Amino acid sequence: xxxxxxxxxxxxxxxxxxxxxxxxxxxxxxxxxxxxxxxxxxxxxxxxxxxxxxxxxxxxxxxxxxxxxxxxxxxxxxxxxxxxxxxxxxxxxxxxxxxxxxxxxxxxxxxxxxxxxx
Amino acid sequence: xxxxxxxxxxxxxxxxxxxxxxxxxxxxxxxxxxxxxxxxxxxxxxxxxxxxxxxxxxxxxxxxxxxxxxxxxxxxxxxxxxxxxxxxxxxxxxxxxxxxxxxxxxxxxxxxx
Numbered sequence: 001x002x003x004x005x006x007x008x009x010x011x012x013x014x015x016x017x018x019x020x021x022x023x024x025x026x027x028x029x030x031x032x033x034x035x036x037x038x039x040x041x042x043x044x045x046x047x048x049x050x051x052x053x054x055x056x057x058x059x060x061x062x063x064x065x066x067x068x069x070x071x072x073x074x075x076x077x078x079x080x081x082x083x084x085x086x087x088x089x090x091x092x093x094x095x096x097x098x099x100x101x102x103x104x105x106x107x108x109x110x111x112x113x114x115x116x117x118x
Numbered sequence: 119x120x121x122x123x124x125x126x127x128x129x130x131x132x133x134x135x136x137x138x139x140x141x142x143x144x145x146x147x148x149x150x151x152x153x154x155x156x157x158x159x160x161x162x163x164x165x166x167x168x169x170x171x172x173x174x175x176x177x178x179x180x181x182x183x184x185x186x187x188x189x190x191x192x193x194x195x196x197x198x199x200x201x202x203x204x205x206x207x208x209x210x211x212x213x214x215x216x217x218x219x220x221x222x223x224x225x226x227x228x229x230x231x
Contacts, residue, residue, distance in 0.1 A: 004161075006161075041223065042207055042209075042221035042222060042223050042224060043162070043207075043221055044221075045218055045219065048218070056218060058218075088159070090161055090162065092162075105149075105150055105152075105167060105169075105211070106152065106164045106167050107152070107162075107164065107219065108164060109154075109161040109162040109163070109164075110161050111160055111161040112159075112160065112161045114159065
């Protein structure tokens with residue numbers, strides 16, 4: 001099973017709302033990622049969790065709050081977002097074993113959550 | 119700072135044609151390079167991953183090459199089909215142990231029946 005699942009598929013929220021995006025994988029991967037992708041642009045890395053610890057935060061505004069409750073789950077909590085935060089939010093995972101080489105370094109992406117902030 | 123460029127930005131070909139997509143990167147100190155496919159509004163599907171020590175990887179009708187010293191990679195698609203229509207993204211992972219991928223802007227491929 002090489003699947004990364006994300007819920008919800010679509011989300012519309014107001015600027016005062018609080019919502020969460022969820023990501024799940026059961027491949028035993030120990031690295032998980034959040035990316036943001038605007039229309040016609042490549043994905044931009046937001047956060048990386050390695051062995052359930054935050055290892056990279058790409059200077060993301062605090063209105064985005066990641067959480068990794070266990071090795072299979074990754075959440076992104078959203079609060080007080082702006083309309084410009086509307087985008088496709090992608091989750092990915094990989095084995096996370098640096099130096100393992102080959103297929104172990106492949107990042108597997110979920111289908112994404114399409115977020116619209118009004 | 120690593121920068122990844124993909125040329126062309128868009129490509130339209132008739133079905134059955136062989137084609138090449140190009141990717142270049144500014145810093146040759148990479149750990150690996152990965153090619154992805156993305157259908158409109160969907161997530162990314164990994165196609166091929168080439169380690170820095172490798173020259174090429176093949177999967178079915180796809181062949182990816184890597185010339186690290188010149189900072190270039192190509193994705194060759196043989197006998198293209200309409201189902202190959204998608205955006206193809208190249209991403210590099212830089213050395214130093216970081217899990218970060220740096221993406222190019224992609225090439226949008228249309229294969230016409």
